[in-house]
Amino acid sequence: MIVAKNxxxxxxxxxxxxxxxxxxxxxxxNLIIGASGAGKTVLLKILxxxxxxxxxxxxxxxxxxCKFNREQLRELRMDIGMLFQANALFDSxxxxxxxxxxxxxxxxxxxxxxxHQVDYCLERVNLSGINDKYPSxxxxxxQKRVGIARAIVLNPKYLFCDEPNSGLDPKTxxxxxxxxxxxxxxxxxxxxxxxxxxxxxxxxxxNICLLSQGEVAWEGNKNEILVNGNQVISDFxxxxxFLQRLKSQALS
Amino acid sequence: MQFLKDFxxxxxxxxxxxxxxxNWTMYYKETIRQMYDIGxxxxxxxxxxxxxxxxxTAIQFSYQLKxxxxxxYYIGYIVRDIMxxxxxxxxxxxxxxxKVGSTMAAEIGGMRQKEHIDAMEIMGVNxxxxxxxxxxxxxxxxxxxxxxxxxxxxxxxGYVAAILVAGLANWEFERGLRFLFEPYNVFIMYVKAVSFxxxxxxxxxxxxxxxxGGSIELGQASTRAVVFGSILIxxxxxxxxxxxxx
Numbered sequence: 001m002i003v004a005k006n007x008x009x010x011x012x013x014x015x016x017x018x019x020x021x022x023x024x025x026x027x028x029x030n031l032i033i034g035a036s037g038a039g040k041t042v043l044l045k046i047l048x049x050x051x052x053x054x055x056x057x058x059x060x061x062x063x064x065x066c067k068f069n070r071e072q073l074r075e076l077r078m079d080i081g082m083l084f085q086a087n088a089l090f091d092s093x094x095x096x097x098x099x100x101x102x103x104x105x106x107x108x109x110x111x112x113x114x115x116h117q118v119d120y121c122l123e124r125v126n127l128s129g130i131n132d133k134y135p136s137x138x139x140x141x142x143q144k145r146v147g148i149a150r151a152i153v154l155n156p157k158y159l160f161c162d163e164p165n166s167g168l169d170p171k172t173x174x175x176x177x178x179x180x181x182x183x184x185x186x187x188x189x190x191x192x193x194x195x196x197x198x199x200x201x202x203x204x205x206x207n208i209c210l211l212s213q214g215e216v217a218w219e220g221n222k223n224e225i226l227v228n229g230n231q232v233i234s235d236f237x238x239x240x241x242f243l244q245r246l247k248s249q250a251l252s
Numbered sequence: 253m254q255f256l257k258d259f260x261x262x263x264x265x266x267x268x269x270x271x272x273x274x275n276w277t278m279y280y281k282e283t284i285r286q287m288y289d290i291g292x293x294x295x296x297x298x299x300x301x302x303x304x305x306x307x308x309t310a311i312q313f314s315y316q317l318k319x320x321x322x323x324x325y326y327i328g329y330i331v332r333d334i335m336x337x338x339x340x341x342x343x344x345x346x347x348x349x350x351k352v353g354s355t356m357a358a359e360i361g362g363m364r365q366k367e368h369i370d371a372m373e374i375m376g377v378n379x380x381x382x383x384x385x386x387x388x389x390x391x392x393x394x395x396x397x398x399x400x401x402x403x404x405x406x407x408x409x410g411y412v413a414a415i416l417v418a419g420l421a422n423w424e425f426e427r428g429l430r431f432l433f434e435p436y437n438v439f440i441m442y443v444k445a446v447s448f449x450x451x452x453x454x455x456x457x458x459x460x461x462x463x464x465g466g467s468i469e470l471g472q473a474s475t476r477a478v479v480f481g482s483i484l485i486x487x488x489x490x491x492x493x494x495x496x497x498x
Contacts (some may be wrong), residue, residue, distance in 0.1 A: 048374055070378075077376035088371035102375045105275050160374075 001026045002047060002158065002190055007056035009042055016042050018214045020056070026190045029181050029204045033195055034211035035236065040194045041085075041162060043211065047192060048080060048160055049073050060158070078106060081151030085163040087143045089135040089150070095122075096131035099150045106154065121149040125179060141172035145179065152183060158190045159183065165197040173197060177204050198237055201225070210236060226250060262458050268380035269388070279386055286390035290352050294398060297351060298344050302402035305339050306331055306409030307417075314418035324420055328428020331410030336437045340403040342489050345448035348395065349481035353456035356387060357477035360460030361470045369461075384457045388450065395449035396442055403441070440496050447492060448485045455481040 007020035016039045024030040024047075032040045045051040047058055049065060057064045065076060089098050099118045103109055109117070122128050125145035135143055144164060151159060161180060165173035181204040184191040193200065201208065205222035210233050218233040225237055226247065238244045273279040313330045360383055363369050372379045407429070414420040456477040463473040 050370055050373065074376045074378065077374055080374055080376075082371065082374040084367050084371060086367060088367040090368055091366075105278055105375065105377055 001061060002192065003057075003059040004043070004047065005057040005059065007043070007046060007058070008054045009039070009046060009051070010054050016214050017046075017053070020211075020216055022209045022216060022219065023207075024190055024192050025207050027184065027188045028191070028206035029184050030190070030192045030207045030209070031195060031201060031205045032192065032209050032211060033201055033205075033236070034217075035196065038211040039214045040196075040211055044160060044162055044192065044194045048082060049077070078154065079157040081154070081156035081159045083144065083147045083151050083159075083161040083164055085166055087135070087147045089143060089146060091135050093134075094131065095127075095133050095135065095138070095146050098135070098146060099153050102150070102154050117153060118149075121153050122146075124152070124183070125149045126175075141168050141176070144168065144172075144176055148176075148179060148183070152187070155187065156189065159192070161191070161193045161195075163194055163196075165195060165200060170199060173199060174203070180204070198243075201237060212236075258458070261462075262454065265380060265458070265461075268378065269384045271378055271381050273381060273385070274377060279382065282382070282386035283389050286387050287394045289355075290348075290390055291394040291398065294348055294351055295401065297347060298398050298402050299405045301347055302335070302340060302344060302406040303409035305343060306335060306406035306411075307413035309334050309339075309406075310410035310413040311417050314414065314420070324418070325424040325428040325431065327414050327418060327420060328410070328425040329431045330428075331414070332407055332429050332433075333437065335403050335406040335410070336441050338489075340406055341399045341441050341444035341448060342485065344399050344402040345395065345445070345452060345485050346482050348398070348449075349452040349455075349485060350478050352391070353452045353477045353481045354474045356453065356456035357460035357463075357474045358470065360384075360457055361463035361473050362460075364461065364463050365466070365470060380461070383461065384454075387457055388453050391449040391453040392446055396445040399441065399445040440492070443496065444489065444492055447488050451484045451488055452481040455484060 002024040004020050004022050004024075007017050008015070009017040020043060032043055034040050042051060046053050049058075049068070053066065056066070058066055060076060063076075065073065068076065089095075090101065093101070096115075096118050099121055100114045103114045103117060107114075118131065119128065122130065125148050127142060127145050127149070130138060130142070130146075135146065138146070148161075148164075151161075159180070164176050164180060168176065177200050180191060180193065183189070193204075195201070202222050202225070205225075208218075208220055208222065208225075209216055210218040212232055218228075218230045220228060220233075225233060228234075234247075238247045309331050310327050313327050314324070317324060317326065360369075363383070369379045369383070372382065411425050414425045415422065459473040459477040459480070463470055
């Protein structure tokens, strides 16, 4: 479980996050949603310690990580996996080298054990047999799945995904969502996804935090979206006339 | 003012660079890779330039000696000492600041922009150490070797030019090479080589690691790595000359 308490973040005079309080629950896919510029990526980077908040606390179980020194932060990060919006795969390494990089750096496993774990992770994301390809030789959707494979290679307790569906077609996006959701359930980990993909919200939104102008405008789950009367979430999810018609039909 | 700010930031960054590696094998492999890239990748340009410099020095000095009372074997003496004291280390490292420095700044800066550095940080890697320390070690080991090659090729270039153009006999040039040889000068050459290697690598890594913005800023960082690296090498050259020869 991760708890954000009274998070504020400013860049110069510009206040990006204001008094964010939210609990990201274990074993669930926790979604941070909101329009572009709402502060989603900043909040995600604060959670993983890439950005320091102006004030506030981030608790991983019983520890406030904002008070961690660099060494403590590095130890915590052994338990964190992250999928970046642009994948951040090392383009001069093969897929296998990308996935085994955290193992090479932090474990004393034998080559055979590492190879086995790479194969297992690739199988988990349905990409067996592409070990020797380079990131530039596979599609965007496959790169996302390789990013997931690399994120889970050390069996993390926390998985963070920044816009996992950006730039993907709807069908591939659903595959990625199902994959992340499945890994979260099977491994009983805390997953935090930053997205503005409405399909993701309605399919895998176990616990949702809607950010609007740097503040938590709504929180709940996918089942509450249709029936709750909050105007901000309604305007955000059912933004187009087409979706508004669908919502009316569903409710009637 | 900006220089002092950057210098302070770099000094504060140094403990991170030289902190204990997470995995010695990975750092060792990266150091070897960098040594190969810097050493093999730069050997031809260093040899080409030092060969020409040695030849030009011999030709120009023989031109100046015409009609004078100075014996012609001094050409070998001058070529040897000018290569040892100045040209082999300083000129090679200025060339390397352009070739290696810009590559390093672009490599690290590109990793910053493509979130590779963030990805490594999230994994728990000390990116300052992993990305910079192997480059510094590789440079400090391999650049003195390149400077040694530059010295040998420079003297060889001078020899060929002295024989073919200036009309010296073999024995004259060889006598000049042995004339008033001072081993201390070789020590100065290696002090320069190690110092310049550290400077050009540190400046390039600093410019790449802290780059912000897009491709234009990455290009500017790469240019700064070359310009500042070259200027700092010349400043260090002066300081070393004052300390060791003043």
